[in-house]
Amino acid sequence: MQQEWFESWFDSPYYKLLYRHRDETEAAAFIKYLLEEIHLEKGAKILDMPCGNGRHSVVMADLGYDVSGIDLSERNICEALLNDQPNLHFFEHDMREQLYTNQFDVVMNLFTSFGYFDSEEENKKAMQSIAVSLKPDGILVIDFFNDNSLRKNLKSADKIKVDEVEFFIERKIENNFVKKSIHIKDCEKEFDFEECVQLLELRDFENYYTPFGLITEKIYGDYQLNPFTENSERLIIIARKKK
Incomplete structure (x- = not known):
């Protein structure tokens, strides 16, 4: 069976080499701002999905949260597991398959980690897996590119x-x-x-998560959490699961 593009590319050493210039300081600051903005108490349970090599999960764990990360890439999870902290847990898993039920206060889908799949059905399965993982009143954070920009x-x-x-x-x-x-x-x-990433707007994400009981609360346009406009670089969505 032929691998999907994200299975081969994300598991390649060249992926990490190409993107090693990414600004980790900016990413860490964004996560800190974000967790402050949603008023998340220390010790809360966060699911980072997908987590890549765990670099952002580590930031959240260092801030005092209990963090689980899942990713399809064996290479990424092996690297993530080198971070040995009691409040940090990593598992190799496909985000389209349900793994948790009502366990997390927050699910993070960061740095354009949706829209990889060929079919709407697969997108819906991934969103259902995310929604079911959240506790009632839990928060979903989606960080995606702004389609228009x-x-x-x-x-x-x-x-x-x-x-x-x-x-x-x-x-x-x-x-x-x-x-x-x-x-x-x-x-x-x-x-x-x-x-190969699908072009998605706010309404597309809402069509995916609203049937699973999530409601949009806020949207931002960059990693400094400035208001979203049609020319913003990012689309950062905060949605909450109904109680």
Whole structure:
């Protein structure tokens, strides 16, 4: 059975190499602002889904929360498990499959971690898994790109060199997905990967989570939690599960 794009790409060492420039200081500050904004008490249970290699889960655990992270990538979870803290737990798991019921005060879906799937049914399954994981009155945080801003500012091509590895990247919008083709040259070796993320707006997310008892409370437009506008870089949604 052929792997889905996110299974092969996120499990590749080249993914981490390409994105190692990400501003972890900004990400940590965003998480701190966010947890203060939702008035989450220390010791509350947070699910980071998907969690990648756990770098943001670690920030939340260091702030005094009990954090569980799940991710489909075996490589990511193995790396995450190197963080040995009693309030930090990691599991290899597919977010489309239900794992928890009414266990978490907050579920975090951060840094564009939705819209990877080919079908609406899979998106609905992923959202159902998220919603069921939340306790009544629990909070869902979704951090996604702003569809309108991305469409206006999409850069069609890039050439990036990291150490001795060259990345040739092409981007396009096709069938309501933003598609990124990544060709890699590493000495004499060459590889091809892709990213393919659905273009989603607030109303799309609401159509996914409202049937599972969640209601939008607030939306923000960047990692400093400024108000959302049509030109904002991000779409950050705070939704609450009915009691």
